Each structure stands twice: as C-alpha cells, then as structure tokens.
Amino acid sequence: MTPAPQTPQTLDLRxxxxxGNPKAIDLWLDVVEDPRLRSEQLGELDPGELxxxxxxxxxxxxxxxxxxxxxxxxxxxxxTVAAARGGELLAALESDRAAEILRxxxxxxxxxxxxxxxxxxxxVLRDLLTWPPESAAAHMVPDVLTVGRSVTAAEAIAQxxxxxxxxRQDAHIGAYVFAVDPEGRxxxxxxFRDLVLADADTAVADLLEPDVVSIGPLTDQEExxxxxxxxxxxxxxxxxxxxxxxxILTSDDASDIAEVEATEDAERQGGSQPLxxxxxxxxxxxxxxxRIVWLLVLFLAAAYTGTVMQAFEDELEAVVVLAFFIPLLxxxxxxxxxxxxxxxxRAMSTDNVRLRDVGxxxxxxxxxxxxxxxxxxxxxxxxxxxxxxxxxxMLTVAVALxxxxxxxxxxxxxxxxxxxxxxxxxxxxxGPMISTIVDGTGLIIxxxxxxxxxxxxxxx
Amino acid sequence: MTPAPQTPQTLDLRxxxxxGNPKAIDLWLDVVEDPRLRSEQLGELDPGELxxxxxxxxxxxxxxxxxxxxxxxxxxxxxTVAAARGGELLAALESDRAAEILRxxxxxxxxxxxxxxxxxxxxVLRDLLTWPPESAAAHMVPDVLTVGRSVTAAEAIAQxxxxxxxxRQDAHIGAYVFAVDPEGRxxxxxxFRDLVLADADTAVADLLEPDVVSIGPLTDQEExxxxxxxxxxxxxxxxxxxxxxxxILTSDDASDIAEVEATEDAERQGGSQPLxxxxxxxxxxxxxxxRIVWLLVLFLAAAYTGTVMQAFEDELEAVVVLAFFIPLLxxxxxxxxxxxxxxxxRAMSTDNVRLRDVGxxxxxxxxxxxxxxxxxxxxxxxxxxxxxxxxxxMLTVAVALxxxxxxxxxxxxxxxxxxxxxxxxxxxxxGPMISTIVDGTGLIIxxxxxxxxxxxxxxx
Numbered sequence: 001m002t003p004a005p006q007t008p009q010t011l012d013l014r015x016x017x018x019x020g021n022p023k024a025i026d027l028w029l030d031v032v033e034d035p036r037l038r039s040e041q042l043g044e045l046d047p048g049e050l051x052x053x054x055x056x057x058x059x060x061x062x063x064x065x066x067x068x069x070x071x072x073x074x075x076x077x078x079x080t081v082a083a084a085r086g087g088e089l090l091a092a093l094e095s096d097r098a099a100e101i102l103r104x105x106x107x108x109x110x111x112x113x114x115x116x117x118x119x120x121x122x123x124v125l126r127d128l129l130t131w132p133p134e135s136a137a138a139h140m141v142p143d144v145l146t147v148g149r150s151v152t153a154a155e156a157i158a159q160x161x162x163x164x165x166x167x168r169q170d171a172h173i174g175a176y177v178f179a180v181d182p183e184g185r186x187x188x189x190x191x192f193r194d195l196v197l198a199d200a201d202t203a204v205a206d207l208l209e210p211d212v213v214s215i216g217p218l219t220d221q222e223e224x225x226x227x228x229x230x231x232x233x234x235x236x237x238x239x240x241x242x243x244x245x246x247x248i249l250t251s252d253d254a255s256d257i258a259e260v261e262a263t264e265d266a267e268r269q270g271g272s273q274p275l276x277x278x279x280x281x282x283x284x285x286x287x288x289x290x291r292i293v294w295l296l297v298l299f300l301a302a303a304y305t306g307t308v309m310q311a312f313e314d315e316l317e318a319v320v321v322l323a324f325f326i327p328l329l330x331x332x333x334x335x336x337x338x339x340x341x342x343x344x345x346r347a348m349s350t351d352n353v354r355l356r357d358v359g360x361x362x363x364x365x366x367x368x369x370x371x372x373x374x375x376x377x378x379x380x381x382x383x384x385x386x387x388x389x390x391x392x393x394m395l396t397v398a399v400a401l402x403x404x405x406x407x408x409x410x411x412x413x414x415x416x417x418x419x420x421x422x423x424x425x426x427x428x429x430x431g432p433m434i435s436t437i438v439d440g441t442g443l444i445i446x447x448x449x450x451x452x453x454x455x456x457x458x459x460x
Numbered sequence: 461m462t463p464a465p466q467t468p469q470t471l472d473l474r475x476x477x478x479x480g481n482p483k484a485i486d487l488w489l490d491v492v493e494d495p496r497l498r499s500e501q502l503g504e505l506d507p508g509e510l511x512x513x514x515x516x517x518x519x520x521x522x523x524x525x526x527x528x529x530x531x532x533x534x535x536x537x538x539x540t541v542a543a544a545r546g547g548e549l550l551a552a553l554e555s556d557r558a559a560e561i562l563r564x565x566x567x568x569x570x571x572x573x574x575x576x577x578x579x580x581x582x583x584v585l586r587d588l589l590t591w592p593p594e595s596a597a598a599h600m601v602p603d604v605l606t607v608g609r610s611v612t613a614a615e616a617i618a619q620x621x622x623x624x625x626x627x628r629q630d631a632h633i634g635a636y637v638f639a640v641d642p643e644g645r646x647x648x649x650x651x652f653r654d655l656v657l658a659d660a661d662t663a664v665a666d667l668l669e670p671d672v673v674s675i676g677p678l679t680d681q682e683e684x685x686x687x688x689x690x691x692x693x694x695x696x697x698x699x700x701x702x703x704x705x706x707x708i709l710t711s712d713d714a715s716d717i718a719e720v721e722a723t724e725d726a727e728r729q730g731g732s733q734p735l736x737x738x739x740x741x742x743x744x745x746x747x748x749x750x751r752i753v754w755l756l757v758l759f760l761a762a763a764y765t766g767t768v769m770q771a772f773e774d775e776l777e778a779v780v781v782l783a784f785f786i787p788l789l790x791x792x793x794x795x796x797x798x799x800x801x802x803x804x805x806r807a808m809s810t811d812n813v814r815l816r817d818v819g820x821x822x823x824x825x826x827x828x829x830x831x832x833x834x835x836x837x838x839x840x841x842x843x844x845x846x847x848x849x850x851x852x853x854m855l856t857v858a859v860a861l862x863x864x865x866x867x868x869x870x871x872x873x874x875x876x877x878x879x880x881x882x883x884x885x886x887x888x889x890x891g892p893m894i895s896t897i898v899d900g901t902g903l904i905i906x907x908x909x910x911x912x913x914x915x916x917x918x919x920x
Contacts, residue, residue: 033673035690036811068692161657172694174653175635193634196656197621213493229719230495232528232712234632234694251711252692255718259689262722263806269729270802270891271795279807280817284827291799291828292835298795299836303843305787310847316783323776323783327765327899330787334794335731335758335892339751342730346723347739351496352530357740367744368751375752379759387766431730431891432795439787 013041017049017056025056035068043073047080054081054089063092066101072281075104078113087116090125094173096141096253099128103138136224137217139257140238140247141173147204149179149187154200160192172250175234179208185243188212214239217246222261226351228254264427265349269342271298271432298436305440312447315457321389322450325397326443328383332376333404333442334435337412340365341434344416345426358417362410369409373402392454400449404442411437473501477509477516485516495528502533507540514541514549523552526561532741535564538573547576550585554633556601556713559588563598596684597677599717600698600707601633607664609639609647614660620652632710635694639668645703648672674699677706682721686811688714724887725809729802731758731892758896765900772907775917781849782910785857786903788843792836793864793902794895797872800825801894804876805886818877822870829869833862852914860909864902871897 016028032038045053054062054077066074066089078086078101090098090113102110102125110129114122124142131137145163147156156177177195179187188208198207214237215224228236228251235248264274273290275282282290309316316322344361347353353361377398384394412434416426451457476488492498505513514522514537526534526549538546538561550558550573562570562585570589574582584602591597605623607616616637637655639647648668658667674697675684688696688711695708724734733750735742742750769776776782804821807813813821837858844854872894876886911917 030671033671068690157656172692174651175694191634192656193652196617196652211490211493229712229715230528232632234635234711251694251715252689255689255711255715258715258718259810263810266726266729266802266806269726270799272799272803275803278812279803280813280820280824282824284824284831287824287828288831288835291796292832295792295795295799295832295836296839299788299792299839299843302788302791303846305791306784306843306847309784309787313780317777317780320773320777320780323786324766324769326783326786327769327790327903328759328762331762331765331892331896331899332755332759334895335755336751338890338892339730339732339755342726343732343735343739346726350719350723352738353740360740364740364742364744364747368747371744371748372752372755375748376755376759379756383759383763383766386763387770430798432791432798435794435895436791439791443787 013038013053014045014049017045017052020052020056022056022058025053025061029061029065036070038065038068039070039073042069042077050077050080051082053077054085059085059088059092062089066093067097070278071100071104072278075101079105079109083112083116086113091117091121094141095121095124095128095143096139096250099125099138102129103133131217134221135217136215136219136221136249137238137246139221139224139253140217140249141235141253142247143173144237144245144248145174145177145192146180146184146245147177148181149203149205149208151204152200153195153198153202153204153207156190156195156204160195172234172252173248176248178212178237178245178248179204180245183242184245186212186214186237186239186245189237212237215249216240221257224249225254225257225261229258230351261349265345268425268427269345269430271295271430294430294432298432302436302439305443308440308443308447312443315447315450318456319393319450319454321387321393322396322447324387324389325380325384325400326446328380329397329400329404329446330435330439330442332401333408333438334431336369336372336376336405337408337434337438338431340409340412341416341429342431344413345429348416348420348426355417355420361413361417365409365413366406369406372409373405376405377401393450396446396450396453399453400442400446403445403449404438407441407445408434408438473498473513474505474509477505477512480512480516482516482518485513485521489521489525496530498525498528499530499533502529502537510537510540511542513537514545519545519548519552522549526553527557530738531560531564532738535561539565539569543572543576546573551577551581554601555581555584555588555603556599556710559585559598562589563593591677594681595677596675596679596681596709597698597706599681599684599713600677600709601695601713602707603633604697604705604708605634605637605652606640606644606705607637608641609663609665609668611664612660613655613658613662613664613667616650616655616664620655632694632712633708636708638672638697638705638708639664640705643702644705646672646674646697646699646705649697672697675709676700681717684709685714685717685721689718690811721809725805728885728887729805729890731755731890754890754892758892762896762899765903768900768903768907772903775907775910778916779853779910779914781847781853782856782907784847784849785840785844785860786906788840789857789860789864789906790895790899790902792861793868793898794891796829796832796836796865797868797894797898798891800869800872801876801889802891804873805889808876808880808886815877815880821873821877825869825873826866829866832869833865836865837861853910856906856910856913859913860902860906863905863909864898867901867905868894868898 011028011031013028016024145160147159176189177192178189188210189212190207194207213231217238235250237248238246267274271294275290380397380401384397416429419426471488471491473488476484605620607619636649637652638649648670649672650667654667673691677698695710697708698706727734731754735750840857840861844857876889879886
C-alpha cells in the first residue's frame with residue numbers, strides 16, 4: 001500500500017496509524033465520517049495496530065468513535081488496548097454501550113477492565129450486567145434526568161444543567177425529563193423542550209404528562225423495542241414493580257435490538273440456528289455447527305420419503321413415468337408452504353397477526369390455496385401433455401397437485417399458529433422444514449391418487 | 461357483545477362510539493393506551509362507526525391518535541370522515557405522516573382532501589407528494605427549526621419559541637436546530653439542549669457542529685434509514701444539490717422504513733412478491749396474485765426435472781431403488797442452499813457483506829460446504845444401509861450427496877453476489893428458487909454418479 005498524502009480523501013486508517021501522529025488519526029476521522037466505513041477499516045486492523053490506535057486517540061475521541069462502531073469491532077478495540085486505557089474508554093461511553101461490550105468479553109477480561117475504571121462507573125456497570133441479556137434492563141441507560149414535581153421550570157432547568165456533566169452527548173437521553181418522588185417512583189414525564197419553552201415560574205407539576213408508557217426491567221428486549229417504535233418515543237422509562245425509575249431504553253438501542261432480532265428470524269427461517277456473530281466473523285466451523293443440526297434433523301425427517309417410495313415400489317415399477325413428476329410435485333408443495341409460512345411468521349413478529357386471528361388466517365389461506373391449486377393443476381396438465389404421458393397419468397398429476405397444494409396450505413398455516421399457541425417462537429418453522437414435511441406427505445398423496453386413477457395399478 | 465360499564469378496563473371502541481358521547485371516546489383513549497390495540501379496534505369498525513368516531517373526537521385528539529395508528533387504519537379513517545373533517549385532521553398531522561396517508565388514496569380522494577384544508581398546508585403536502593415514494597424526501601418533515609449563525613443562543617431560543625406554534629408535539633423534530641445562510645443553505649447543526657444550556661450571549665456560530673451528516677432528497681429510503689440508525693441520530697437533514705435544507709428525516713420514520721423493508725425482504729425470501737398491505741387486509745385474490753407468479757415461474761423452471769428424469773428413464777428402470785433417494789438428495793441440496801442464501805442476503809441488506817467481500821464469502825462457504833458434505837455423506841450411508849440397497853448404491857448416494865452439497869453451496873453463494881454486482885436486489889433469490897435450481901441439477905449429478913459407479917448401468 002503506497003501512502004498518498006497528496007490525496008487525503010483516500011487516507012485509510014492503517015496509513016494513519018503508520019504515520020504515528022495523533023493528527024493523522026484526527027485527519028482520518030475527518031475524512032472517513034461514515035460509522036460503517038470506520039467499523040470496516042477498524043475491523044481489518046491487526047492487534048498491534050489496534051493497540052497503537054488506542055494510544056493515538058484521546059479518550060474522548062475514542063469514546064465517540066466507539067459509540068457508533070459495530071459491536072464486535074468495539075469489543076476488539078477495548079479488549080486489545082491496555083487495561084487502564086480500556087477502562088477509561090468504557091467509563092467514557094454510555095453505560096448501556098459499555099455493558100453491551102463487557103457482555104461479549106470473558107469473565108477475566110471483564111474483571112480486568114472493571115477494576116481498571118473509576119469505582120463509581122464500575123458499580124453502575126456491574127449492576128447492569130446482573131440483568132439477563134435478553135431483558136430490557138440489560139440495554140437501559142441508568143443515567144436519567146430527574147426532578148421533583150414541586151419545582152418550577154427554571155429550577156428544573158438548573159438541575160438539568162448540574163446533571164449535565166454526568167451525561168454523555170446523547171440527545172436521546174436529554175429529550176425527556178422525568179419527575180420522581182423522594183423514593184424515586186416515577187410520577188410523570190415532561191419533554192425537555194416544553195420545560196425550556198414554558199414560563200420560568202411554571203410548576204413542573206403543571207407541565208407533566210402523568211400517563212407515562214413504561215416497561216418492566218425483565219420485559220423481553222424485542223417487546224420493549226416494539227413498544228418504543230409503536231409509540232414513536234425517543235426513550236421509554238424502565239420501572240420496577242414498586243414504580244421506581246431504574247433507567248430508560250432509548251430509541252437507538254431499540255433500533256439495534258429490532259435489527260438483531262430480524263436477523264435472527266431471517267436465519268431461522270432459512271433453516272439454520274442464529275449465528276449470533278456478524279457473518280464475516282463466523283468461521284466455517286461455526287457456520288457448520290449452526291447449520292448441521294437442522295440439516296441432520298431434516299435429513300432424518302426426509303428419510304421417510306425413502307420408506308414411502310419403497311412402499312410404492314411396485315407401482316413405480318409398473319408405471320415408471322410416475323417418477324418424472326416427483327420433484328415437480330413435491331417442489332410445488334414446498335414452495336406453496338414456504339410462501340405461506342414466511343409471510344405469516346413475519347406478520348406475527350410485527351404484531352400484525354395474533355393468536356385470535358387463527359380463523360381469519362385459515363379461511364384466507366384455504367381460499368387462496370384453492371385458487372393456487374387450480375392454477376397449478378392447469379400448469380401440471382400442460383406439462384404432462386408435453387411429456388406425452390397419456391390421459392390417466394395427466395389426470396393423476398392434476399388431481400395430486402390440487403391435493404398437495406391444499407394440504408401444504410393447511411399445515412403451513414396451522415403450524416406457526418400452533419407454535420405461537422404453545423408459546424414457542426414460530427420463526428423456527430423454516431422453509432426447509434415445511435418443504436421436508438410436504439415432501440413425504442406429498443408422495444403419499446401422489447401415489448395414492450395414482451392407485452385410485454390408474455387402471456394398471458388397480459391390482460397392486 | 462354486552463356493554464360492561466362497571467368494568468371500564470374492558471371498554472372497547474365500538475361500545476364507546478355507541479354511547480355517542482365524546483367523553484366515552486376520551487375514556488376509551490385513557491383505557492386503551494397501546495397504539496397497536498387502538499389500531500386493532502379501529503381496524504374492525506365499519507364505515508358508519510368510523511364516520512361517527514370522526515365527529516366525536518376533537519381534531520387535536522384525532523390527530524394525536526392518527527399519528528400512531530397503523531397506516532392502513534389511518535387511511536381508512538381519513539377516507540371515511542367528511543372531507544372538511546379529513547382536511548382538518550390531515551392539516552393537524554405532521555406533514556410527512558399526512559403525505560404518507562395521501563399517497564395511499566386515489567387521485568380524486570386526495571384532491572378532495574387537499575382542497576378542504578388550509579391552503580398553506582396543502583402547498584406543503586403537494587410539494588412532498590411530488591417526490592418519488594421510495595425517496596428519502598417523500599418521508600421528510602419540511603418543518604425544521606432554523607436560525608442564522610450570527611445570532612446568540614438567547615436569540616435562537618426566542619426564534620424557536622416563535623416557531624413553536626408551527627411545530628407539532630414531536631421531540632424528534634425539536635431535538636436539533638439547524639443554522640442556515642440567507643439562501644437556506646445548511647451551515648451546521650446544534651442540539652437544542654446545548655443551545656439551552658449554553659450562556660445566553662454565546663454566538664450560535666460557536667456552538668455549531670459544521671460537519672453535518674446529511675442525505676440528498678432522492679437518496680433511496682432504505683439507505684437513508686440506515687444512515688439515521690448507523691449514526692444513532694434523531695434526525696438527518698435532507699439537503700439538495702445546492703446545499704439548501706429541504707427538511708429532515710426523523711428516526712421514527714427511519715424505524716418504520718426499516719420495518720417495511722425487512723417485511724418486503726422476508727416475503728421475497730419466501731418466494732412471493734411483497735404484499736404491500738398488512739397480511740390480514742390482503743384478500744385471497746391479492747395473495748394469489750402475489751404468489752402465483754413465482755409459483756408458475758418455479759414450476760416452469762422445475763419442469764426440466766421431468767426432462768432430466770425422462771433422459772435417465774432407462775437407468776431408473778434398471779435400478780428402481782435409485783428413485784428412493786431422489787427426494788432426500790434434492791431436499792438436502794435445497795436446504796443447504798436456502799441456509800446460505802438467507803444468511804448471506806440478510807448480511808448484505810444490513811451492510812455486513814459488501815461486493816468486495818466476494819472472495820472471503822466464497823472461501824468461507826466452500827470450506828463450510830465441505831464440512832457439511834462429509835457429514836451428510838455419512839448420514840446418507842447410514843440411511844442407504846437401513847434401506848438395504850447394497851454397497852454400490854450406498855456409495856452412489858454418498859458421492860452424490862458430497863457433490864450436490866458442494867454444488868449447492870457454490871451457486872447459493874455466487875447468485876446473490878452476482879445480483880448485487882448487477883445492481884439487482886439480491887433478496888429476490890428466495891429459498892424456493894434455490895431449491896428449484898438445485899433440484900434439476902442435483903438429479904443430473906445423481907444419475908451421472910450412478911452411471912459411473914453402478915456396474916449394471918455401464919452399458920446404458
């Protein structure tokens with residue numbers, strides 16, 4: 001790589017580190033503004049370069065950069081720099097972000113960093129780390145702007161000003177001011193803007209919105225994120241059973257949670273277990289482990305297609321052209337089912353379909369299935385005609401297609417709803433799973449239809 | 461349904477409308493706070509009830525409710541109430557939300573409502589409606605807090621106070637104040653909080669952050685939403701080619717866009733065209749139309765499996781047990797491919813995999829494919845043994861499994877990357893499409909392997 005200082009817009013991080021002057025890093029930050037590009041370039045550094053980068057950036061700058069880095073890159077950075085530097089860096093981050101990074105480290109590394117940072121920060125982080133990782137509380141910011149309801153707007157602003165030194169540069173946190181009683185119980189919320197634009201001597205009590213949307217600390221992170229989005233909030237307060245304000249979940253964290261959950265759902269739908277790390281960081285061995293379980297389960301389930309075929313061996317030998325249509329028939333059944341489950345599961349995970357809609361879903365899918373079945377039967381007749389297999393086989397293919405499409409529509413609609421009813425995650429019903437189920441049952445439907453309709457199989 | 465006024469927590473909207481007193485609606489709003497439940501209950505009303513509801517709610521309340529309703533419910537409400545009422549309601553909404561609703565109406569309804577509202581609002585909305593629906597500008601809020609850079613903090617706050625009457629209750633909009641020159645060109649941004657907490661006579665110029673992340677009006681909505689999330693912003697300014705500030709895209713709209721795009725991707729991945737309406741609103745005829753196109757395309761593509769089988773008819777008649785393994789082999793190929801495409805496409809749509817990563821992706825997937833192939837070959841040998849088909853067929857199955865898994869891994873990794881390279885949306889590569897491609901090619905691999913390994917097929 002040849003350094004090209006005459007064209008600074010192409011300065012990359014590796015060059016900047018090689019120059020070894022903090023000003024080069026500063027220049028790089030100016031030139032590369034997109035957090036995604038920054039994550040990418042940081043992600044490609046070797047440990048030695050990361051270590052030097054940690055020394056070259058003032059801690060405030062490092063914290064600002066780390067805030068928007070991809071999580072795994074931030075983790076690498078914090079893990080690689082000297083413990084004292086890492087502790088400083090974590091203490092300069094917002095607590096929820098710092099906790100998120102610490103969760104990714106092993107116990108030893110975590111302890112080393114917590115010990116290296118100021119005690120008052122370590123206490124807050126240790127507390128956050130006690131919540132289950134999938135809970136809303138694990139992602140909350142405990143630094144909240146609070147005031148008593150009896151103060152005036154001007155006094156409240158003065159309190160916010162005092163509190164400000166403790167707050168990082170984050171407009172999400174500063175957007176709302178929460179009123180609490182002396183025991184810390186949430187009494188209402190006022191937007192910072194309303195507080196400022198009100199007359200100075202208005203009582204906070206008069207500005208308060210007492211009906212606050214809130215969540216419990218153990219609320220599932222996905223549900224919590226959906227609450228923030230549905231109410232179009234910048235942050236939602238996390239409140240314990242006694243009504244005490246523990247912290248807030250901000251909308252940027254809610255967006256992150258929603259993205260992670262959508263990725264996990266997509267991976268499940270494709271028939272693997274969620275990777276839990278970014279794709280490019282996953283080793284072939286990890287990919288293999290996440291994929292092979294379902295592949296083997298499906299292979300085992302699909303093995304009965306062999307048994308079915310064996311059971312109909314005589315029919316197959318008598319009319320070998322029946323075999324021509326096997327991939328087409330079971331493929332169509334699987335495709336029909338996959339269309340239904342993916343649409344339905346996405347609608348369920350975005351709260352557009354609930355359990356009580358089961359009747360509507362089934363009626364809708366069976367009506368659609370009938371329309372699809374008729375169209376596919378027509379297509380099947382045309383295909384059988386072009387293969388020149390004769391009338392009875394043509395009829396068999398058409399009837400089997402209708403039955404397979406209807407059967408596939410039924411089980412693809414029922415299974416996700418049933419899983420939801422059993423409080424399991426419907427997203428585990430992958431396309432491959434539906435295809436596998438339909439493959440074997442579709443063969444039974446096909447050969448049974450053939451036995452009923454083909455005169456040469458009547459005696460078998 | 462029996463009214464149960466003694467237990468107000470069960471009050472539903474239909475009852476409240478039947479009571480016919482605005483206080484009943486008020487009570488309902490108190491009792492049913494979740495926007496998702498509100499959308500659900502509103503969605504079940506018939507047009508007569510919607511009309512009465514429109515009359516019972518003060519327009520300010522109606523606007524507040526409409527703001528968080530599911531879009532299709534908001535559209536129904538606005539479409540059903542009298543034009544004058546609908547115009548008032550739209551004028552009371554934020555412009556981006558009002559434009560979003562108007563886009564869903566046909567030209568006549570839209571014109572009727574625009575004519576019924578105050579002219580200055582209609583102008584703003586007509587302007588928003590001229591942008592392409594997939595562009596960032598179509599979703600922007602044109603009401604932005606702006607100040608000149610030469611004023612002091614106190615003067616800026618006074619300007620914000622004056623501007624306030626024009627602003628709806630939305631903390632997203634109020635979070636940032638933008639400095640513009642006399643031609644409206646963006647010069648920098650200051651958070652509202654910093655403005656307030658600064659000394660009154662500090663110049664805005666000293667508080668400004670001049671390096672503002674911004675987007676163009678024609679930026680694709682998905683890319684724009686990803687910019688807001690990546691930078692953890694509350695809003696991003698939309699700026700034209702001359703640097704003039706046109707409006708802002710707020711983080712709640714970015715969340716909505718991300719959700720809609722994720723739903724469309726999921727539906728495409730499942731092998732249908734995106735529904736574009738909520739699932740429960742889709743008629744069987746619409747579902748059929750969105751699904752049948754791909755089903756027929758895939759049927760046509762899968763038809764060649766019949767041709768392949770016909771070509772190998774002699775082999776099949778000679779060793780009919782070969783047919784037993786057809787569903788299992790092609791199913792495994794399809795499953796392997798579906799796992800890869802879904803993971804890869806999700807990684808690409810979240811910017812975790814880019815075009816330049818093609819080498820890494822291929823190496824990773826071929827290495828994983830080899831591990832998967834060996835495991836599946838073992839499983840295939842066990843299954844062939846349990847079916848008692850003899851050594852040569854057992855070997856054929858094992859070798860064919862290895863070849864099919866590797867082949868499936870290769871095309872499932874290459875096709876999405878190739879589509880991206882061609883600037884097409886990789887999300888059109890659905891699980892069903894991959895299965896169909898692998899079905900036919902897998903059969904060719906299987907029968908060719910059989911011809912090479914089975915002595916009884918040597919002469920054919």
